Amino acid sequence: MENPSPNYIIIRFSVFSSPFSSPPQTNHLPHREKDEEMEEPLESHVLVLPFPAQGHIKPLLCLAKVLATSGLRVTFLNTHHNHRRILPRDPCFSPSPLLCFESISDGLPDNHPRSLERLEELVLSIKTEMKAHLREFLLRKRVQFPVTCIIADGIMSIGIDVAEELGIPVISFRTYSACCLWTYLCIPTFILEGKLPFPDDDLDKEFHGLPGAEGLLRRRDLPSICRSKIDSKLYRYFIDENIAMTRACALIINTFDALEAPMLSHLAPIFSDVYTIGPLHALATQSNVGQFSGRSESVSSLWIEDRSCMVWLDSQAPRSVVYVSFGSLVKIAIDQLMEFWHGLVNCGRPFLWVLREDVILGEKEENVKSLLSELKVTSQTRCLVDWAPQEEVLAHPAIGGFLTHNGWNSTMESIAAGIPMICWPRIADQQINSRWVSEVWKIGLDMKDTCDRSTIDKMVNILMEDKKEEIMKSMARISALASDSIGPEGSSLRNLERLMENIRKIGRTS
Template sequence: MEEPRESHVLILPFPAHGHIKPMLCLAKLLAAAGLRVTFLNTHHNHRRILPRSPSSSPSSLLRFESISDGLPDDHPRSLELIEELLLSIKTAMKAHLREFLLSKSAEPPVTCIIADGIMSIGIDVAEELSISAISFRTFSACCLWTNFCIPTLMHEGKLPFSDDDLDKEFHGLPGAEGLLRRRDLPSICRSQIESCSFRYFLDETFAMTRACALILNTFDALEAPMVSHLATIFSNVYTIGPLHALAIQSSVGHFSGRSESVGSLRIEDRSCMMWLDSQASRSVVYVSFGSLVKITVDQLMEFWHGLVNCGRPFLWVLREDAIAGEEEESARSLLSELKLTSERRCVVDWAPQEEVLAHPAVGGFLTHSGWNSTLESIAAGIPMICWPQLGDRQINSWCVSEVWKIGLDMKDTCDRSTVETMVRILTEDNKEEIMRSMTRISGLSSDSVGPDGSSSKNLERLIENIRMIDRTS
């Protein structure tokens, strides 16, 4: 009788910071459970993450490999040139993935591919080679369900919008009735339906249904209605979030003894932690717009004056490449001037965000509403001011303010007066009301990753089902 094959999971993230981080958390959890795991990055990101990842690997069962994304080394891979990256993924990178899986680099043979929800090349190649595929969507269940509803909304004439009034109420999204406005929908709904990016992201959404299961970085108590809708599309749905908290709970992603956060592609400036140590409890506003968003000089100065005028100390993550439309030298000069640390402010290029949010001095988070940041803020119990710019973030911020009531929504505006007002509301005027909601939601998050929590149980179920794939193949 033939021996069952050894479980070997290949994890294929979309080549961006916000996608790599949760998928690497999952890779560490699977390896800690005894599964052999290969984490397959692009060469470009492999070089950035490799020096810091192996030292924090839970075991030798986790291996880091890479393939080309098909773009030249000097390509900026920026948001402005996203369509070039998307095209290269569908063509050159797909061919490199097939070649990798057929090579000795994939020994023992891969038995299951967990592909990012916008990396359907993983499902394509898995089907060609008779390998099981699971889709992992790295943003909210709410946003994913909205994307699945887009064709119906287009058929009903609700998309694209008939005029430019983004404050008009939007009806027809099952599970999101109520205070939803056009501007609260994911940014894809504002796109031209003829555009390459619109077609790519919509096609990728429906390609996910060819996978045998869906993994979501969320927890049941947070998004139960949306998860229920998705369960009508996928026969197996595994809600295993917040993944970073599950990794900490499982001792494969703890703070102590590591130099970088799990999956970080940037060098963290830990001097901000010493600055936080000097601040009063819950006094600091933490500001970060993530790894991709760029802001103009005018927006930068509005945020700056709003934060200064509110009178609260603030810690701001301001990347060197964060300023749009400026000459490199003048942008660098401006950033150098702003990054002069004082008693009331600290500005760094990148920060260990999970540790920052867990610090007792932090009392609020001005965020771009990326899903990782949203979950990290929930896990830490820190209320949010949301300034979303793209992707899933518009609907994330709506959930934060209108559904969960754990923060404020400041989308599509950033004048200094509004910034100052929002900070004061979050930290003073409505502080108790928002904190009551946040304490409840944060407690549910903690319960979900506990030993008997829904996310912990769902992870166990996922691991067992991956092993079942190998026994039945």
């Protein structure tokens, strides 16, 4: 099967009639109409538009900081709801004159939980109410500092829609891995060929048809939406959003060439330009100077970090601690939580576990608070916190392994820190990320769709003892490649410089 072109993908996707869809368009670079009275070119001004969730805000804010540090004017546009959660409490961060934080409404009432369970309400409001607010915001900006380029999250096609209407060039930023993006782009073809939905419940059956991944995937390794009904609104929303990305004039991915070269080769014919600039959090840390000396984790976190865990880590032996975190969105049943608890206790190794207050699914608030207060008693062998400064935790010499949901931020941070993983993916891209971690890069173990104390105990001991040398050897090689990519001659640093120069060219020609 040859690499499909953008038109091929979009035409094949037309088997759907989606309430979220925009009319298909081909790849093009939108052109701004020049004001005949304007003699001087506009100053480059980038609007960064994240999807309103922790895992999307963080990498895009890292990018915004890097661009502003390099002399570009940047406006970071959050929703009102998330804007209030991030900025007021962070004394470590003082915005630069070149980095402005603003916000617009997502269209939902203040008391809406904006949780994973009610995601459909959020995305529908984004496509209608928030889109109108974005257009109004950009028109207002034309009077002050006109936006010359928009960098929109890959699932915020409202940025592409409004940019096309107003004649503003737009670049898409994909917070997933390249392997996941390529898989998403092929899903319409899988549907047309009858591979999706699955004809039965055998998730261990091999899945064929993804170019570049033959013999690698089982059904359970595909993104989580592949287990959903294909006529659901959320299914169609996420597929539509990935197809809409092909209308942008370029693509940015938080990955690096040496990590995902085979998948990137499939994306190259689809997008007119691809900028791989990962690990982005490491690039942001590397560029932190002057007013950007605050920690990148704290300034992008919707959760308040409990730094007491760092003191606890200081008391632990090198490479002895298992760090456990399932990210900012995933919720688990109480029986799953207890299986993890007993498995971690039984393995006999010290562990640091991030347990958010909202992590337990379907239980009364008072019962959850009571249980968590019982578990969150710090001892010599365990420490449980609501939220942790993850980059610092992974860089701590006491950490020996990471039990993770395999969100892409966590996966990249683990690679950059050289910490091997046990993978327990739940949603979106996490399933396919975990397969690449275990079977392609061989830097961890895949425990997806399994949750019992004996398996957890066994996996921890395999990672920390039985296969420690083998996995650490692979991780050391991959981690070194990550470090090289952001070095003076690294591919990610060169791509970042190329991206910034092209953004400046857009400003000069506007």
